[in-house]
Amino acid sequence: MSQPVMVAPRLQVPLSSGSRWAYLDNIRKNKGPFTDEESFDASGEGIGAMEKMRILVIGAGGLGCEILKNLALSGFRDIHVIDMDTIDVSNLNRQFLFRHTDVGKSKAEVAARFVEKRIKGVSITPHNCKIQDKDEDFYMQFNIVVCGLDSIEARRWINSTLVDLVDNENPETLKPLVDGGTEGFKGQSRVIFPTMTSCLECQLDMHAPRPAVPLCTLATIPRQPEHCIEWAHIMAWEQEKPFPKLDNDDPEHITWLYQKALARAQEFKIIGVTYALTQGVVKNIIPAIASTNAIIAASCCNEAFKIATSTNPSLGFEENYMMYSGNDSIYTYTFKHEKKSDCPVCGTTARNMELDPNQTLEDFIESLAARPEAQLKRPSIRSEQRTLYMQSPESLELKTRPNLAKKMGDLVENGEEIGVSDPSLGSVNFKFRLRFSRPFIPASERDY
Amino acid sequence: MTEVVTNPTPPILHGPSDKEKKYDRQLRLWAANGQQALEDAHILLLNSGSGTVGVETLKNLVLPGIGKFTIADDAVVAEADLGVNFFLDEESLGQSRSERCVNFLQELNPDVKGEHFPKQEGDNIEKLLGYGRQYTLIMYSLPIEPYTLALIQQYGQQYKVPLVSIHSAGFYSYFQIHLPGCFPIIDTHPDSTATTDLRLLNPWPALSEFTRNLTKDIDNLSAHEHGHIPYLVLLLYYLEKWKESHGGFPSTYGDKKAFREFVSEGARTDNPEGGEENYDEAVAAVLKTVSEPSLSSSVKDVFEYQPTAEESDSSFWIITDAIKKFYGKHGELPLPGSVPDMKAQSSVYVELQNIYKVKARQDVAEVLETVRQHPRGKEIDVNEVETFCKNAAFVKLIHSPDSSADTLKEITGMFDEQALLTMMPLSLLPIYLALNATSHVPSASTSEIIATISKTVPEACSDPRVVQAAEEVARANGGELHNISAMIGGMVSQEVIKIITKQYIPIDNTCILDGITSRTQVLRI
Ligand SMILES: [Zn+2]
Numbered sequence: 020m021s022q023p024v025m026v027a028p029r030l031q032v033p034l035s036s037g038s039r040w041a042y043l044d045n046i047r048k049n050k051g052p053f054t055d056e057e058s059f060d061a062s063g064e065g066i067g068a069m070e071k072m073r074i075l076v077i078g079a080g081g082l083g084c085e086i087l088k089n090l091a092l093s094g095f096r097d098i099h100v101i102d103m104d105t106i107d108v109s110n111l112n113r114q115f116l117f118r119h120t121d122v123g124k125s126k127a128e129v130a131a132r133f134v135e136k137r138i139k140g141v142s143i144t145p146h147n148c149k150i151q152d153k154d155e156d157f158y159m160q161f162n163i164v165v166c167g168l169d170s171i172e173a174r175r176w177i178n179s180t181l182v183d184l185v186d187n188e189n190p191e192t193l194k195p196l197v198d199g200g201t202e203g204f205k206g207q208s209r210v211i212f213p214t215m216t217s218c219l220e221c222q223l224d225m226h227a228p229r230p231a232v233p234l235c236t237l238a239t240i241p242r243q244p245e246h247c248i249e250w251a252h253i254m255a256w257e258q259e260k261p262f263p264k265l266d267n268d269d270p271e272h273i274t275w276l277y278q279k280a281l282a283r284a285q286e287f288k289i290i291g292v293t294y295a296l297t298q299g300v301v302k303n304i305i306p307a308i309a310s311t312n313a314i315i316a317a318s319c320c321n322e323a324f325k326i327a328t329s330t331n332p333s334l335g336f337e338e339n340y341m342m343y344s345g346n347d348s349i350y351t352y353t354f355k356h357e358k359k360s361d362c363p364v365c366g367t368t369a370r371n372m373e374l375d376p377n378q379t380l381e382d383f384i385e386s387l388a389a390r391p392e393a394q395l396k397r398p399s400i401r402s403e404q405r406t407l408y409m410q411s412p413e414s415l416e417l418k419t420r421p422n423l424a425k426k427m428g429d430l431v432e433n434g435e436e437i438g439v440s441d442p443s444l445g446s447v448n449f450k451f452r453l454r455f456s457r458p459f460i461p462a463s464e465r466d467y
Numbered sequence: 468m469t470e471v472v473t474n475p476t477p478p479i480l481h482g483p484s485d486k487e488k489k490y491d492r493q494l495r496l497w498a499a500n501g502q503q504a505l506e507d508a509h510i511l512l513l514n515s516g517s518g519t520v521g522v523e524t525l526k527n528l529v530l531p532g533i534g535k536f537t538i539a540d541d542a543v544v545a546e547a548d549l550g551v552n553f554f555l556d557e558e559s560l561g562q563s564r565s566e567r568c569v570n571f572l573q574e575l576n577p578d579v580k581g582e583h584f585p586k587q588e589g590d591n592i593e594k595l596l597g598y599g600r601q602y603t604l605i606m607y608s609l610p611i612e613p614y615t616l617a618l619i620q621q622y623g624q625q626y627k628v629p630l631v632s633i634h635s636a637g638f639y640s641y642f643q644i645h646l647p648g649c650f651p652i653i654d655t656h657p658d659s660t661a662t663t664d665l666r667l668l669n670p671w672p673a674l675s676e677f678t679r680n681l682t683k684d685i686d687n688l689s690a691h692e693h694g695h696i697p698y699l700v701l702l703l704y705y706l707e708k709w710k711e712s713h714g715g716f717p718s719t720y721g722d723k724k725a726f727r728e729f730v731s732e733g734a735r736t737d738n739p740e741g742g743e744e745n746y747d748e749a750v751a752a753v754l755k756t757v758s759e760p761s762l763s764s765s766v767k768d769v770f771e772y773q774p775t776a777e778e779s780d781s782s783f784w785i786i787t788d789a790i791k792k793f794y795g796k797h798g799e800l801p802l803p804g805s806v807p808d809m810k811a812q813s814s815v816y817v818e819l820q821n822i823y824k825v826k827a828r829q830d831v832a833e834v835l836e837t838v839r840q841h842p843r844g845k846e847i848d849v850n851e852v853e854t855f856c857k858n859a860a861f862v863k864l865i866h867s868p869d870s871s872a873d874t875l876k877e878i879t880g881m882f883d884e885q886a887l888l889t890m891m892p893l894s895l896l897p898i899y900l901a902l903n904a905t906s907h908v909p910s911a912s913t914s915e916i917i918a919t920i921s922k923t924v925p926e927a928c929s930d931p932r933v934v935q936a937a938e939e940v941a942r943a944n945g946g947e948l949h950n951i952s953a954m955i956g957g958m959v960s961q962e963v964i965k966i967i968t969k970q971y972i973p974i975d976n977t978c979i980l981d982g983i984t985s986r987t988q989v990l991r992i
Contacts, residue, residue, distance in 0.1 A: 038546060038547065038550075039546050039547065039549055039550040040547075040550045041546075041547040041550065041946065042517055042547060042550060042551050042943075042946030042947055042948065043550060043551075043946075043948070045637065045942060045943055045944045045946045046637055046638075046942065046943065046948060049942050050942075051637075051638075051938060051939045051942045052934075052935040052938045052939060053935070053939070053983055085953070088553050088953075089949060089950050089953055092550065092551060092553060092949035092950075093948075093949060093950060108485075108488050108489055109488055109489065109491045109492060111489050111530075111576075112489055112490050112491075112492060112493055112530055112531055112532070113492070113530055113531075115526060115530055115575050118574070119577075136556075137553065137556055138549075138553075139549070139557060203495075203496050204496070204961060204971065208985075236810075240695070240811070240812055240813050240816075241813055242808055242809075242811060242813055242816040242817070243808050270482045273482070274482060287813045287814075287817065288813075288814075288817045289813070289817065294482060294483060295483065295487070295491070295494070295495070298491075299495065304491070304492070304495065305492075306492055306493065306495040306496045307492040307493075308492065308493050308496065308527075308531060308961075308964075309526065309527040309530040309531060309957075309960070310527040310957045310958070310960040310961040310964065311957065311961065312957070313523065313526070313527050313953055313954070313956060313957030313960070314954050314957035314958055314961070315957075316953070317950045317951070317953035317954035317956075317957060318950075318954055318985060320950045320953075321638075321948075321950040321951065321954065321982050321985070322985070324948075324950060325983075331638055331982075331983045332983065332984075334985050338984070338985070341985045341986075345958070345961045345962075345971070346656060346658075346971050346972070347655070347657075347971070347972045348972055348973070348974045348975065348989055349958060349961075349962075349974050349978050349987055349989055350989075351986055351987040353892075353984065353985050353986045
């Protein structure tokens with residue numbers, strides 16, 4: 020008995036017009052049971068408006084490649100992409116717009132050219148630079164921003180920039196931000212309406228930095244292979260300076276660190292130092308695979324599509340965050356992250372911060388990097404009365420440097436507000452109201 | 468946090484190979500043995516309908532380097548394909564969809580082989596499935612002809628090949644995994660925080676002796692020595708003292724809280740820090756580490772499962788049997804042997820690590836001896852026994868249920884009751900019912916969908932949520948949305964990787980995606 024290979028012509032999908040966007044138009048031209056009829060426009064005008072929208076993709080890496088493909092197949096016609104990176108061979112297992120012959124070229128340019136060539140009628144404009152190189156006018160031209168980055172710092176920068184753009188008198192200034200992130204089999208996607216809903220900074224403590232290993236452990240009592248590698252990375256390198264500047268991507272440099280770490284591990288009888296682990300620790304490598312990027316990027320683009328077309332309700336004003344985990348079965352959790360009134364970026368009130376007044380300004384500054392709600396690496400600090408410390412310009416740094424050794428209790432009052440700025444935040448200032456966690460003992464009363 | 472897997476034996480003098488460089492980010496998840504399993508795999512996709520979800524799935528399998536894939540699809544590329552499928556272009560119009568997709572997918576990774584089907588006139592499904600056991604796993608997209616489906620199911624049963632069905636229409640999608648027989652997993656990659664097993668309530672002689680040596684003069688130790696006693700040793704020491712005064716170990720929550728207090732009173736506070744870090748660590752670890760050994764439900768499930776005659780000859784069940792005997796004799800599973808990081812002198816910590824490793828090796832030896840007594844036991848690799856012992860507390864068995872209208876009826880009867888009681892989100896079962904009603908037709912109207920549902924679960928048809936789901940499926944008119952297919956394609960490829968590498972835990976057995984509320988749900992159907 021002979022049968023057709025499979026579903027055969029009888030199961031072909033019925034097409035209204037045989038047009039390119041027939042499947043998309045099933046959705047764009049017909050309302051469903053959950054469609055909000057006030058905002059949904061089923062006419063050609065609604066579709067025309069969507070096609071005129073300008074959408075910005077930040078990052079052309081694992082998520083970015085997927086996002087560009089998805090947006091182009093969602094009916095967006097005017098897409099921009101910004102990324103300063105060049106293509107590395109370790110990108111090829113997931114960044115599917117790149118080939119071996121592209122290694123070393125600009126990610127934004129190669130990705131844009133590829134998708135433009137594959138999908139007729141879409142325009143993709145690449146920007147081979149840092150997001151910080153672009154000004155407010157640049158960001159003002161977009162209707163939606165979709166972000167697929169692996170760095171928290173860049174996310175915080177774009178988040179605070181988009182919050183800053185909002186002018187309540189002009190609805191055009193509100194740019195919905197859709198953000199995705201992955202690690203191994205896990206990831207998250209979220210939608211932010213800047214100033215109206217919980218922003219990335221409100222959610223910062225969901226992504227607490229890993230605690231750093233104390234320096235004295237590295238220096239005197241290493242126990243884990245990672246301790247030996249960090250020792251080679253932080254201490255041995257500084258001491259011996261085998262090359263003028265450490266380049267994480269130079270195999271010769273990694274090999275040097277690996278051998279140093281291996282020797283130290285042998286000295287302490289610690290096993291487990293490998294080249295791959297050395298590279299992982301030094302570059303802070305996050306495992307990444309195509310499938311997780313596909314899930315998260317598609318989720319982000321699905322939200323962008325719903326925002327642009329009103330074909331169905333999007334994440335945003337109610338639930339705004341979807342968490343995905345694929346390690347053990349599949350588990351997603353979709354919930355509403357509440358906006359924080361004391362958010363340093365989108366809130367209006369200063370955030371309370373506990374501190375020990377007996378610690379020095381220098382220790383306090385160091386602690387700002389580790390505190391989940393701050394995560395600031397190069398902060399400059401002003402109190403209500405005066406400038407406590409400035410990272411730059413050099414003249415101000417020199418002038419304020421003596422404060423570093425002073426106790427916090429000598430510099431600020433309990434309950435005083437401080438302003439903190441950091442290059443990672445753009446023009447935004449953090450406001451913290453300081454609360455002393457224990458009594459301050461002035462120098463005159465100490466040590467007696 | 469993701470557990471990082473590293474290659475055990477890197478070349479010492481030169482860096483990683485080209486392949487290790489290309490696959491670096493994924494080798495950290497499934498290591499060289501997982502990669503090898505992928506490279507040995509051949510995956511068949513039977514494509515249908517608007518044809519995108521299966522191709523998006525394959526993309527995520529070609530990139531990490533599966534050995535081979537075949538796409539069977541007799542469709543000819545039409546204009547509408549170009550609006551949804553990224554692996555086709557203008558020049559593909561009018562040509563074989565399977566051939567064009569294979570060509571574009573293959574470009575992603577020169578290490579992967581791709582085949583299309585049909586190749587010539589007369590190529591049919593019987594021929595495709597007639598080459599014997601050559602596919603590692605088969606995926607098919609819905610809708611599908613019942614005749615074709617029956618042949619696939621027959622093939623899966625005959626050759627014990629896992630099948631994955633995928634249906635994507637508009638904002639809705641689901642996929643279902645059909646595993647042949649039971650599917651055991653040893654390397655489940657539990658969270659590193661869950662794996663600490665220190666045996667504090669039942670230390671073996673070497674560990675007790677080590678503790679005695681470190682603590683015999685605890686009050687007279689120097690500040691440095693006292694502040695560097697590993698917390699594990701502190702807990703053993705104070706547990707012994709507690710037992711002397713209380714006649715037993717702390718077991719209730721109240722006991723443990725009191726014990727925490729008892730430990731923290733031992734810390735020295737006459738120092739500039741006003742405390743000791745190792746004592747802080749000990750106090751923090753009490754609730755998690757001071758507990759009687761117990762078997763998790765998934766291990767019990769493995770122990771209680773009765774393998775068929777055919778299954779019981781596999782190494783998994785032979786080792787399971789040996790471990791069951793070990794557990795029967797000792798009341799404990801073999802020791803995993805790892806020690807978490809803790810404040811300690813390097814040499815003391817390494818010595819402690821060795822005590823755990825030696826005991827773990829002894830346990831492996833005992834299990835191995837039992838394994839060797841089995842008629843087939845000589846053929847079993849010692850590494851497999853070692854891995855099993857290390858992961859014994861986390862092994863997992865998946866045995867898919869047989870799908871039948873009865874169970875569907877049962878699930879339907881109660882799908883929202885629990886949600887309403889627990890304030891959980893509502894079930895996504897209506898989406899499954901609506902999509903499932905279009906398994907064998909290219910598209911259907913709302914009333915047709917409802918009519919089909921009423922044949923299996925009549926009581927569901929009056930549910931307004933089922934009607935809404937049917938309306939939304941009808942709206943899609945059998946067409947895919949690229950985003951939804953890309954998303955479910957990503958999920959399917961994650962599951963396929965888990966099944967092929969036998970690492971991590973796959974779903975059991977149906978995952979439903981609602982692209983409107985951005986939620987998923989896993990159900991056993
Ligand atoms: Zn905020």
